[in-house]
Amino acid sequence: MTPHLFQPLTLRGTTARNRAWLAPMCQYSSTDGFVDDWHLVHLASRAVGGFGLVMSEATAVVPEGRITPHDAGLWTDEHVEPWARVVRAVQGAGALAGVQLAHAGRKASTHRPWSPARGSVDPADGGWATVAPSSVPFDGLAVPHELSASDVSAMVDAFAAAAVRADRAGFDVAEIHAAHGYLLHQFLSPLSNHRTDAYGGTAGNRARFLREVVTAVRDAWPDHKPLLVRLSATDWVEGGLTVEDTAAVAADLALLGADLVDVSSGGNVLADIPVGPGYQVPLAHRVREVSGLPVSAVGMVLDGPQAEQVLRDGGVDAVMVGRAALRDPYWVLRAAHELGLPAPVGVPAPVGVHGDADGGGPLWPAQYLRGTWG
Numbered sequence: 001m002t003p004h005l006f007q008p009l010t011l012r013g014t015t016a017r018n019r020a021w022l023a024p025m026c027q028y029s030s031t032d033g034f035v036d037d038w039h040l041v042h043l044a045s046r047a048v049g050g051f052g053l054v055m056s057e058a059t060a061v062v063p064e065g066r067i068t069p070h071d072a073g074l075w076t077d078e079h080v081e082p083w084a085r086v087v088r089a090v091q092g093a094g095a096l097a098g099v100q101l102a103h104a105g106r107k108a109s110t111h112r113p114w115s116p117a118r119g120s121v122d123p124a125d126g127g128w129a130t131v132a133p134s135s136v137p138f139d140g141l142a143v144p145h146e147l148s149a150s151d152v153s154a155m156v157d158a159f160a161a162a163a164v165r166a167d168r169a170g171f172d173v174a175e176i177h178a179a180h181g182y183l184l185h186q187f188l189s190p191l192s193n194h195r196t197d198a199y200g201g202t203a204g205n206r207a208r209f210l211r212e213v214v215t216a217v218r219d220a221w222p223d224h225k226p227l228l229v230r231l232s233a234t235d236w237v238e239g240g241l242t243v244e245d246t247a248a249v250a251a252d253l254a255l256l257g258a259d260l261v262d263v264s265s266g267g268n269v270l271a272d273i274p275v276g277p278g279y280q281v282p283l284a285h286r287v288r289e290v291s292g293l294p295v296s297a298v299g300m301v302l303d304g305p306q307a308e309q310v311l312r313d314g315g316v317d318a319v320m321v322g323r324a325a326l327r328d329p330y331w332v333l334r335a336a337h338e339l340g341l342p343a344p345v346g347v348p349a350p351v352g353v354h355g356d357a358d359g360g361g362p363l364w365p366a367q368y369l370r371g372t373w374g
């Protein structure tokens with residue numbers, strides 16, 4: 001029997017060739033939001049390496065939504081063609097191309113991780129004033145401006161406009177980034193949302209902005225293309241979001257046309273997180289149980305056998321691989337070998353040729369067949 005990891009997954013009319021997906025990872029390497037050769041090589045390498053879905057990094061829907069001044073964006077039509085070039089390369093290697101639409105809110109305008117500087121980037125150095133549901137800063141960062149209700153509605157429009165551009169760039173899958181303490185998560189969590197209007201207070205009110213974004217993006221995004229939402233299932237601190245809160249939000253998103261929840265955790269406040277292999281899998285499983293939506297699990301999915309065990313026993317539908325895929329772009333090809341899958345899988349086609357009509361592509365590029373293990 002084909003290992004779970006290598007079974008295709010169809011959401012709406014779109015099929016991923018397997019359930020090993022590249023996690024979104026900022027490259028902090030854009031200028032004015034434009035992606036370039038770095039992003040093409042980085043993402044296409046992971047498509048050549050066998051991932052079924054190659055998710056792009058957090059891509060800002062407005063310039064002020066960037067985590068750092070070096071983040072990618074889709075806030076103007078000029079961003080479309082450079083992304084389209086990346087998308088063609090990813091699809092040419094048989095993977096689905098995913099875009100992660102994002103706004104960093106109070107965690108915007110920071111230095112990239114390898115900069116020696118910490119804290120917020122000064123406006124004089126290319127930074128900007130940040131926004132949030134309430135004027136409550138993230139630890140060590142500047143105090144954000146509270147968004148008005150009409151600012152929030154403009155932000156909903158910005159997510160939808162970016163989704164239209166993502167479609168024009170040819171992306172197969174869109175994901176709304178509502179995790180890791182960024183703007184949508186800041187609204188969801190009572191730790192960062194102290195509003196007294198329709199966007200604050202009750203859990204239902206705090207989720208209103210996310211529901212509006214999902215509704216608007218679903219409307220702007222073609223029917224046959226899946227819409228994913230990344231959620232932080234728990235804030236990992238007393239008084240913060242719990243997995244039960246998140247599962248209830250996900251159940252509402254199911255009714256609005258979300259197709260899969262990409263379950264992560266944390267990031268909104270400093271917390272002790274019990275990190276270890278597969279540590280977020282039980283959270284993802286619980287979200288799936290309550291919402292009825294398919295889920296992906298992320299977080300220290302390290303190798304093929306472990307990923308297979310997560311899919312077999314963990315009650316999740318796909319895994320996302322982050323840092324392990326930075327170490328090894330061919331993580332999936334190696335996993336196929338580790339799981340005893342004969343190579344090649346599927347009919348090999350030269351890179352640059354599209355996979356099956358249903359979106360699933362062959363695993364091994366013909367050019368690399370001499371490199372198969374065993």
Ligand SMILES: Cc1cc2nc3c(=O)[nH]c(=O)nc-3n(C[C@H](O)[C@H](O)[C@H](O)COP(=O)(O)O)c2cc1C
Pocket residue numbers: 023024025026027056057058100177179180230264298299300301320321322323324
């Ligand atoms: C360099 C780097 C950049 C990241 N950027 C993003 C991002 O843009 N969006 C996001 O949702 N998560 C981002 N993450 C988190 C990953 O998607 C993933 O959830 C996390 O690394 C845990 O998975 P792992 O243990 O497989 O690395 C990033 C992680 C790393 C290491």
